[in-house]
Amino acid sequence: MNNATASDAARLDLSFVRRADRTVIDRRMFAWPFVLTRSFHVDPDRPDCLSVIVQTASGAVHGEDSLAQRLMLGPGTAVCLTNQGATSVHRADPTVRAVETVRLDVASSASLEYLPEPRILFPDAALSQTIELDCATDAYALIFDAFTMHDPCGGARYFRELESTFCLRRSGGEPLLMERTRLFRPDRRIFCGYGAFGSVFIVLPPAHDLRKLQGxxxxxxxxxxxxxxxVSASPAQAGLAIRLAALDLRYLRQAFENIKPIYREAIVDQLRSENLSATG
Structure with a gap:
């Protein structure tokens, strides 16, 4: 359904609950350019996990876009969300920039994989993005954030501005982790020959052996x-943070593909341990 008016900031608002041993969507609201079609239960290791693919009608982020997303995961839910492909961020007029805000609320015993494809920043693009994650103490989250650069003329023209903020809270408390990045009219020398960059945030309950996972x-x-x-430990033993720099996007994608099964293995091992404790 679409209840937004033309004056609203474009938004995607989803809520998830657990029913009959599966995760389902119990609230879906979206406004242009977001499009949401069917979701799936396709994970053999987590049959309760709901896979969601978010699409955008525009296929890109433009100079004056204002995009807002909210995902609310109820207790015991499991969600893996991605989008249809890498998203181009096009040039913005000198006085404007695109804005994207993402709010992620993960309740007790829930798990979220928020895996958007990387942004492709075109010459003179300007983007300000914020991800706010509020994760219950016994919940799990895997968050991807990445970008690369592209000059369609084959030159070395770069984006105008990129501002990125990630904020982590546990159970509505004070921020445990706040990471901010701001690049304004970057010089090619600061990239040291790398062409794609990413951050990964893994949030886990305190029972996990972070040093073993880090290794x-x-x-x-x-x-x-x-x-x-x-790979480094997050404050208050909340999980791990990973910073990545790659020669191009294919190596960054490979890194994401290597990280994901290790994170999932940590969840499955913990669930098995809890089940054994409950039956023992």
Whole structure:
């Protein structure tokens, strides 16, 4: 359904609940350019997990766009959300920039994989994006954020501005992690030859062995040629943060594909341990 008016900021507003051992959508609201079609239960390791693909009618982010998303995961739900492909961010007039805000609320025992495809920043693009994640203490989250650059003329023209903020809270408390990045009219020298960049945030309950998980992730990233990666613990033992720089987008995608199964393995192992404790 679409209840937004033309004057509203474009939005996607989804709420998820657990019913009959599966996650389903119980509220879906979207306004142009967002489009939401059928969702699926396709994960053999997590049959309760709902896979959602968000599409955009415009296929790109334009100079004066104002985009807002909210995902609310109820207790015990499991959601994997991605979009239809890498999103182009086109040039903006000198006095404007596109704005995107994403709010993610993950309730007790829920798990969220928020896996948008990378942004492709065209010459003179300007984008300000914010991701706010509020994750219950016993919940899980995997958040991807990435961008690359493209000059259709084959030159070395870059975007005008990129401002990115990630904020992590646990159970509505004070921010545990606040990461901000701002690049304004970047010079090619600051990229040191790399062409694609990404951040990954893994949020886990306190019971997990972060050092062991950090070692697995580091080993997986070291095997990828054309990639520089660093894995560090988040404040208050809330999880792990990963920074990535790649020669081009294919190496960044490979890194994401290596990170995802390690994160899922951590969830499955924890669920098995909890089930054994409950039956024992």
């Amino acid at each position: 697995k992730l580091t080993a997986a990233l070291e095997r990828i040629k054309g990639l520089y990666g660093a």
